[in-house]
Amino acid sequence: MTSIRTLKHIGAALLAFTLAGCAANRNQLDYSAFRESRPASILVLPPLNETVEVDASQGVLAQATLPLAESGYYVIPVAVMEETFRQNGLTAPAEIQELPAAKLREIFGADAALYMRVKKYGASYAVLSSSVAVAIEASLIDLRSGAVLWEGRKEVAESSGSGGGLIGMLVNAVVSQIVNTLSDRSYVVAGAASQSLLFAGQPGGILYGPRSPKHELQ
Numbered sequence: 734m735t736s737i738r739t740l741k742h743i744g745a746a747l748l749a750f751t752l753a754g755c756a757a758n759r760n761q762l763d764y765s766a767f768r769e770s771r772p773a774s775i776l777v778l779p780p781l782n783e784t785v786e787v788d789a790s791q792g793v794l795a796q797a798t799l800p801l802a803e804s805g806y807y808v809i810p811v812a813v814m815e816e817t818f819r820q821n822g823l824t825a826p827a828e829i830q831e832l833p834a835a836k837l838r839e840i841f842g843a844d845a846a847l848y849m850r851v852k853k854y855g856a857s858y859a860v861l862s863s864s865v866a867v868a869i870e871a872s873l874i875d876l877r878s879g880a881v882l883w884e885g886r887k888e889v890a891e892s893s894g895s896g897g898g899l900i901g902m903l904v905n906a907v908v909s910q911i912v913n914t915l916s917d918r919s920y921v922v923a924g925a926a927s928q929s930l931l932f933a934g935q936p937g938g939i940l941y942g943p944r945s946p947k948h949e950l951q
Contacts, residue, residue: 789854804933805945
């Protein structure tokens with residue numbers, strides 16, 4: 734015969750499961766505006782750089798268009814975007830991102846624009862280890878209505894481990910610093926962060942565009 738204590742435990746477990754399910758549902762992204770908008774073309778704007786690394790904005794921008802294109806969208810070429818703004822006297826990402834959505838729509842004809850912020854970019858060093866981290870925040874905005882279609886954040890870090898005793902750890906740390914400097918590991922990690930953030934079909938990621946065969950299946 735089931736004891737009262739057992740029933741209480743079962744009831745508590747069911748309640749916890751129900752609350753967890755409700756929390757998960759609340760945390761799920763609402764894609765209703767995204768599905769209603771059905772953007773086919775995206776303008777990727779120069780990212781705001783909130784780091785001390787001067788190459789952060791360009792490092793992220795250069796690798797943001799590929800995952801969107803492979804996800805089924807037509808992406809305005811970066812060279813066209815930059816030259817158009819340059820001819821109009823705009824080169825700073827902050828100034829460009831402040832332009833009205835309607836104006837961007839008028840100039841480029843894109844359905845949506847991707848706004849990004851680079852929160853981390855570069856290497857950090859300790860005595861016995863080093864790491865390269867890139868963190869990006871992004872928002873996809875409908876240029877026809879100004880509505881927010883999607884928001885996301887991704888951070889990717891690559892650490893250099895240490896081993897082989899104290900001398901080995903010191904040597905590994907020095908070598909890692911040299912390699913990170915000479916090979917620009919930040920750019921490589923930025924590519925991984927951009928792909929992880931902007932490829933469609935991931936949990937919490939963007940939806941597939943109309944050029945993808947998976948568009949009608951989502």
